[in-house]
Amino acid sequence: MTDGEERSVAALAHLSAIIAMVLSAGWLSFVGPLIVWFLYKDRSPYVRNAAAGSFNFNVWAWVMSVVAWIMAFTVILLPFAVILWVIAGFLTLWCHIRGALKATRGEVYRYPASIGLLQ
Structure with missing residues (x-):
């Protein structure tokens, strides 16, 4: 993958959670990042890291929603x-x-809270 492709897919990994959240009324926001992680985990460490971070954060937010x-x-x-x-x-x-904004610049984003399931 080229650097530009990696940045685009990493941004998609972050934004796919919002897309999935809207399509599923908030219940399946972790599915988008999980799909990106499965597709790119062996092709790009940068995309794998972005998708795993997004997924782990969404699991945390999902648990918070269930508690609510x-x-x-x-x-x-x-x-x-x-x-x-x-x-x-x-x-x-x-x-x-x-x-997503940091991913388009090629920077790594660390979520403030997460449940570390994916690496």
């Missing part, structure tokens, strides 16, 4: 659930856009 849903069902904790949803949504958009 559990809190919402208790009704008493509904205000805290709304706060968690807002935080997870904002961080997801902010971090993935920021990661």
Whole structure:
């Protein structure tokens, strides 16, 4: 892969989470980065790193969303659930856009929180 192709696919790895989030109402945001990781894990270490970071962050955001849903069902904790949803949504958009912008410049982006499943 050329340097430009790597940067484009790495940016796609970050943005694919937002695309998947919109298409699945937030539940499958980790699928886009996972697909990019499977396709490029052996072809480019830079793309593999970007896709793994994006996936790991999305798993963290997904867990946060599930916790918020559990809190919402208790009704008493509904205000805290709304706060968690807002935080997870904002961080997801902010971090993935920021990661994509850094990827287009060839820089590595480290997510602020993640569950390290992929390397």
